Amino acid sequence: MTVQQYNECVREFADRLYRFALKNVGDSDLAQDFVQDAFERLWVRIDTVDYQRVKSYLFRTIVNLQIDRARRQQLQYQHLNSLPDPVQDSGVAHDVQKLIDEGVAQLTEIQRIVLTLRDYEGYSYQEIAELTNISVDQVKVYIFRARRFLKQYIGKMEVLI
Amino acid sequence: MNLTEAQIAHLILAYHEGTLSIAEKAQLNALVQENPEFALDLEAFPTLISPLIQFDSTSFSHPLLEDLAIYKNEDGHPLEKLAVGSLEGELNALEQKVARAYTENIHYQKLQKQFADTKLLPDQTIHYPDVNKLLKNAPIRSLNWKPYATIASSAAAVLLAVFLIGQANKHQDPIQVRTRQQARVVPNKKSTQAQSILIQNSPVEPLHIDQVAVHPHVVGEPPRDCIVPILYPALETQPEIQIAQSSSSNATLPDETTPVQISSMNLAPSNPSAFQKEPITMKAFLLQKTNEKLFGTTAPTTNLKFETLARYASETVGIPVHYQVEEANDREKLVFQLGPIIIEKTRTRK
Numbered sequence: 001m002t003v004q005q006y007n008e009c010v011r012e013f014a015d016r017l018y019r020f021a022l023k024n025v026g027d028s029d030l031a032q033d034f035v036q037d038a039f040e041r042l043w044v045r046i047d048t049v050d051y052q053r054v055k056s057y058l059f060r061t062i063v064n065l066q067i068d069r070a071r072r073q074q075l076q077y078q079h080l081n082s083l084p085d086p087v088q089d090s091g092v093a094h095d096v097q098k099l100i101d102e103g104v105a106q107l108t109e110i111q112r113i114v115l116t117l118r119d120y121e122g123y124s125y126q127e128i129a130e131l132t133n134i135s136v137d138q139v140k141v142y143i144f145r146a147r148r149f150l151k152q153y154i155g156k157m158e159v160l161i
Numbered sequence: 162m163n164l165t166e167a168q169i170a171h172l173i174l175a176y177h178e179g180t181l182s183i184a185e186k187a188q189l190n191a192l193v194q195e196n197p198e199f200a201l202d203l204e205a206f207p208t209l210i211s212p213l214i215q216f217d218s219t220s221f222s223h224p225l226l227e228d229l230a231i232y233k234n235e236d237g238h239p240l241e242k243l244a245v246g247s248l249e250g251e252l253n254a255l256e257q258k259v260a261r262a263y264t265e266n267i268h269y270q271k272l273q274k275q276f277a278d279t280k281l282l283p284d285q286t287i288h289y290p291d292v293n294k295l296l297k298n299a300p301i302r303s304l305n306w307k308p309y310a311t312i313a314s315s316a317a318a319v320l321l322a323v324f325l326i327g328q329a330n331k332h333q334d335p336i337q338v339r340t341r342q343q344a345r346v347v348p349n350k351k352s353t354q355a356q357s358i359l360i361q362n363s364p365v366e367p368l369h370i371d372q373v374a375v376h377p378h379v380v381g382e383p384p385r386d387c388i389v390p391i392l393y394p395a396l397e398t399q400p401e402i403q404i405a406q407s408s409s410s411n412a413t414l415p416d417e418t419t420p421v422q423i424s425s426m427n428l429a430p431s432n433p434s435a436f437q438k439e440p441i442t443m444k445a446f447l448l449q450k451t452n453e454k455l456f457g458t459t460a461p462t463t464n465l466k467f468e469t470l471a472r473y474a475s476e477t478v479g480i481p482v483h484y485q486v487e488e489a490n491d492r493e494k495l496v497f498q499l500g501p502i503i504i505e506k507t508r509t510r511k
Contacts, residue, residue, distance in 0.1 A: 011296075016283070100281065144242070150278075
């Protein structure tokens with residue numbers, strides 16, 4: 001891959017990667033770090049990464065970073081013996097989009113990643129399975145559970161409102 | 162089955178709350194089988210269904226829904242699975258047929274809308290703060306140098322050896338040849354009386370004592386980088402020939418010189434120790450110092466040079482280096498083998 005192709009990748013995927021990471025981690029600084037890290041890794045391996053598969057490479061890098069972060073967080077939570085409950089702290093939601101955001105935050109890390117890959121980037125189940133290194137059936141299960149949870153979460157909140 | 166309206170309401174509420182007993186579940190199954198419209202009532206309050214509620218998804222199904230394969234092993238009502246599968250575009254032909262059958266159903270439509278709300282839409286107004294920081298302008302310079310490192314270092318060692326040896330030969334020869342063939346003995350403190358007589362009678366005037374002190378023994382063209390200025394370029398003569406002529410004919414000897422005196426003359430051109438004290442050029446000085454550092458002596462022999470360099474190259478490069486001298490009658494052949502590289506040099510023996 002040439003420098004020109006690399007820069008094209010930056011222009012094409014930086015925003016999409018940032019939105020994807022932001023949706024999953026909910027922290028703009030952390031999302032920026034993830035995107036920057038992904039492109040730095042791409043730059044280091046610019047001679048070996050195929051230009052046709054660079055999108056997958058970038059998203060896989062972000063996914064791995066998120067999973068690593070989730071594992072670290074899980075260890076921290078286990079240490080503190082308490083799990084956050086953003087729903088209770090978030091107050092009254094004002095619209096469906098905000099409800100969805102809150103609901104997405106309630107999903108497990110892998111469900112959130114799978115769902116955002118599916119909805120944000122339109123990846124097929126097969127592609128998501130390759131990116132996240134899980135089976136296609138497991139991807140289907142995660143997506144179904146995530147949507148069911150979101151539907152129920154939105155319904156609950158609407159009833160409460 | 163005859164159930165009152167209150168009993169039916171109780172069953173439905175108990176179903177949603179997940180508190181159905183086995184008997185109540187059997188009653189509800191029978192009720193739904195007799196009145197399929199109640200199956201939709203069970204989905205009338207989907208928002209109240211706890212995600213933790215476990216129920217047999219086929220118990221309350223319409224016969225068409227029982228054959229659904231999508232998300233088969235997952236909890237959830239078949240209509241939910243149908244709605245999600247439809248949203249995801251993952252329905253097979255049979256499932257699509259079932260979905261079309263429920264298209265007009267108001268509860269299915271509601272389910273579909275609820276699941277459609279779960280579709281995440283990226284916010285296109287969000288952009289990465291500073292894309293320019295991610296851009297790269299520097300050209301990529303990636304050289305896979307490892308395979309060439311050994312060969313390159315070997316070649317460098319050999320070239321260095323050849324260069325140093327060449328420099329040594331190039332510098333030593335002119336001085337030695339010149340001093341042996343063109344040296345002119347001039348008086349100094351160590352000159353014998355006969356030498357002084359010979360020099361005084363030569364057609365070339367002897368050097369002044371001060372000039373001799375500067376350039377005591379060697380007269381002629383100084384080395385190119387000689388640090389001593391050229392004082393007497395006119396002394397470009399053939400002193401040895403003159404000395405030989407003088408010693409053979411006695412023509413230029415003074416009358417008072419006897420043959421005995423002449424025979425006793427020490428006509429050696431110079432004392433070796435005195436020769437070593439001659440002014441040294443910067444180049445020769447540096448060469449001597451280099452030789453001293455490299456070979457442990459200021460005047461290493463060629464064999465010593467090659468052996469030392471071979472050993473040095475072998476230790477630094479880490480590959481076997483061989484040096485060999487094959488001697489013939491009047492020629493000798495130097496063979497330098499450094500891994501796959503072989504350098505041969507043939508020269509005439511002096």
